[in-house]
Amino acid sequence: MKLAPYLLALSLTASAAAAAEPPGFESRLDGLADSWAHVNYEVRDTAARATEAERLAGQAEALARQYPNRAEPLVWEAIAQATEAGAKGGLGGLALAKSARGLLQKAEKINPAALGDGSVYTTLGSLYAQVPGFPIGFGDPAKARTYLSKALAANPGGIDPNYFQGDFLLRQGDAAGAVKVLDRALAAPPRPGREVADRGRRAEATALLAKARQKLKS
Structure with missing residues (x-):
């Protein structure tokens, strides 16, 4: 099978990039993903979760300093800060959310497709959806909708983009729309190596779906 010229160029570029990949970089990213899933879904005590999330953000920050031209560590640092x-909560939580937004905006400029699953847009959208609006915070439903739509365009069948879109729609009073995308979230294919994260997100999606369906009945 012949590759079209532009596909061949893309293939060669990808091969060159893979050859130039820093030793252990991907495994360290996987480690950040595994640690986040543990912190977010298996650490039950809130104070302990905050402490562990702060530690994880520090690890991601160190990796980001080591590889300043890579967006992926910035995304994980932002996700860890958002978890913290x-x-x-409170003003401390708001300051961390602002910091996470800044990291994601920086990552977006480097590579908006970092991690390959719409994570930059998903996390930005969720922040704009969940943070209080002016004058307390930077929450903005219009920006949330824009970023979450970009996340779905990048990863239409993914569990995270659909879950956060469902959360946003329910916050906006669109229970029917929330049910639709939450059903899609629960139908998302499993992510190899992300079993803890998948299990935790499915539990969240199931609970949110029940809430959306209850809203439709009331």
Whole structure:
């Protein structure tokens, strides 16, 4: 089978990039993903979760300093900070959410497709959806909708983009729309190596779907 010229160029570029990949870089990213899943879904104590999320953010920051031209460590640092923000709440949590937004905006400029699953857009959208709006915070439903739509365009069958779109729609009072995308989230294919994250997100999607369906009945 012959490759079209542009596909051949893309293939060669990808091969060159893979050859130039820093030794252990991908395994360290996998380690960040595994650690986050443990912190977010298996650490039950809120204070302990905040502490572990802060430690994880520090590890991601160190990797980002080592590889300043890579977006992936910035995304994981932002995700860890957002998790810490959720655990802490209050003004401290808001400051962390702002920091996470800044990291994601930086990552977006480097490579908006980092991690290959729409994570940059998903996380930005979820922050704009969940953080309080002006004058307290930077929450903005219009920006949330834009980023979450980009996330779905990048990864239409993914569990995370559909879950956060469902969460957003339910917050906006669109229970029917939420049910549709949450059903899609629960139908998402498993992610190899992400079993803990998948199990935790499916549990969240199941609970949110029940809430959306209850809204439709009321």
